[in-house]
Every structure is written in structure tokens, then in C-alpha cells.
Amino acid sequence: MKIEVTMPKMSPEMRSGVLCAWLKGEGDRVRKGEALFEVETEKVVCQVEAERDGVLVRLLAEEGDDMPVGAVLAEMEAQP
Amino acid sequence: MVVNGDAKGRINAMLYIANDALDPAYNQAFEACAFELPLREDVLLVWRNRRAVVCGRYQNLYQETHLPTAAVRGAALVRRTTGGGCVYHDPGNVNYTWITDARDGACERVLACVMDVLRQMGAPVEPLGAGGIAVAGRKVSGSARRVANGRLLHHGTLLVDADLGALRSLANGHSACYRSRAIRSVPAPVANLSAWLGGMDAATLAERLVAAFAPERIAPDLAGRAEALAQSRYRAWSWTFGKSPKFVFERAFDAGGAPMCVRYAAERGEIRQIHVEGEGGARVARALNGARLALDEVRARLWDAIADEARAQALLENLF
Incomplete structure (x- = not known):
């Protein structure tokens, strides 16, 4: 099943965040709770973890992109 | 013991880990090791650095x-x-690190606690936005954060009796020559707290800050791990410089009476492409192409390529 990895809302005021670094690449197998990427907003660097086990299929945002909350950053093939 | 509650009434006890070192790389590593400790309480560090410029992760x-x-x-x-x-650090600047659970409002709670202590000491501090603290409109404190594994590391500077002349001189006057997608600093007029605290020095303020929170002192053995991490990461060129996002630099200047223009692209702290206009430009470009953007390496390559030392020095000053 395909699932979307989106820009999380890390504070009530947050509108967007800079996707600073991918910690996993296309084709990588990831486990729930493993760090996927880092986001910076309002002087906070936040490590964002995978919510499911799966394979990171496609990265849709580049490092340095300022992305609105909820924007799709990557596609994952979830594994049961 | 002071406890720090959140809006829902949950409370965390506070632990304090002393660190008297002044080595900036070691102190970053010490803080990182404290952040990794599997503790459920809040953790406070109060520390100072010898003179240093400390940039954000990205x-x-x-x-x-x-x-x-x-x-x-x-x-x-x-x-x-x-x-x-x-940010600029020297022993006249006190740093505090507050590690707590990453909940909504945790950062505001930390800032409010720090401002309360400063007010009790007599400084009429006010919030500046984006985690800053000001006195009479001038910034005396900045802060930044990291969230990982459900925990928040919030740290901030407190200018007490720092060398503000050095602080100003260390901001890059050539910053407009750079193009990149890196996170930029927001400059603000600054002031020292000392004048508002009856001439209090930084060491005294650090002691008073710890005393005000009355934390339980613990002494986990972090020194060995912190030194190893300082060596492998915080003193490593590949981290400090190599983690700079790719950028383009362009600057026109006077090199010992001759106009020159330098354009280069850099990635992972290395010059990938360079074009130099002006007398001997092609030779300079050949000498610097592929150079690691470290002062010693650039200087050595320039001094090899250019006989005139004054011109070489002018180039060195204008390549950064």
C-alpha cells in the first residue's frame, strides 16, 4: 500500500518548514520509529520518524525546499 | 527542589550536570551526550566557551x-x-541548555523560567520573539532547539560581559556575496546584561542561574564519551565546514591596485568551479580549482601561484 510522507505540523503556529536533510534515500527500507528526515522551522531542527515499516519509494522534495505543512515530501510502500 | 510543570499540571524534576570546560567543541559534544542520556527528568547544563563562533546545523x-x-x-x-x-561566544557569555519532553509550549515555558530568574536578579528583560530576550530593545539572549526521540533540547546564550566589539567584527561583512539555500541569521543590536545587574560577571550569573532552579546535582561520567564525540564530529572539518550547504560566491574587489572579480561554486566546503577576472586571473583560478575552503589550504595555494605577497593577501581576504 502506498502512503504519503508529509510535512508535519510541529507547533500550533507552524505554516511551513525547510526540509534540511533526508536521512534515508530512495529504495531504502525503513522501520517505524526510524529517523527519516530533518526539518527546520523557527530555529528548531526536528528529526521526523517513519510512522510505518516500509520502503521509501520516491523523494518529492529536495534538501533546502521550504514546504507548507501537509505537503507531500515522499512516497512510501508500506509493509504490513 | 524546583519542579517545572506544564499547562496540564504534569511535572518534571530537574537535574543539573556541571561542566566547567571552556573548549567549544568539547562542550557541544558534552551537551549532545547529555541529550542522549535515557532520563525522564528535565536536565539543566550551564556552561561557557572560550571565544568561538557557533553556527546553526543547516x-x-x-x-x-x-x-x-x-x-x-x-x-x-x-x-x-x-x-x-x-552566535558569538566568549567567557563573558553564559550558555544554558534545558532538556525536557517535547510537548507543545515547552519552549515558551523554558524561556519564561529563564526570564523570571533574570528579572529576580534585577534585569528588566522582555521577550524578543523567535526565542530571543531583550533589555531596552537590545538582544541579550538568543536560543535554538532540536527535537529527537520525543525530547527537546533548548539552549540559549546570555550575554553578560562579553566582548561586543569582537562579536560585531566576526559577522561576515561579505555575506551579500553568497547565494545558497542555507538558513540565514537575523542580525539584531545586542547588549550585555552586566550593566543591568550591578556589574555582575558571567561566572557569578552562571552560579546564580543554577542556584535559582535548585536542581538535583548528578554527575554521570560523560567526559570520555564527550571527548571522543568532540574529536570525531565537532573538531572534524567534514562536519564544521563540510556540512555547509552548497553555495555560489561572487565578489569584485581591488587586489593591490588591480581590479579583480572572483566567482566560484562550492559544495561540501570545496571549490568545484571557479572563474577569476583580472590580471593573472586564469592562473589564480587554476591554483584554487578543487581547493578545500580551509584558510591554510587556500593561503598555501595562493602563495604558490602569486609572487606578490600583498596581492595574495588581498585575494585571500576577498575569497571568503
């Missing part, structure tokens, strides 16, 4: 501080793991 260090000036001023250059902008 900043272009080259754009933030002028390398030749930092060398003359004897400032260590360090990259931290939190967000935000570049």
Missing part, C-alpha cells in the same frame, strides 16, 4: 563568519545540531 558557516578575521581574532568555529542562526 547554516553556511562561510557566509556567517569571515574565516581570515576569525583566525586573527582567535575564534574557534563550531557547528551545533540545533536550528537557528550564528
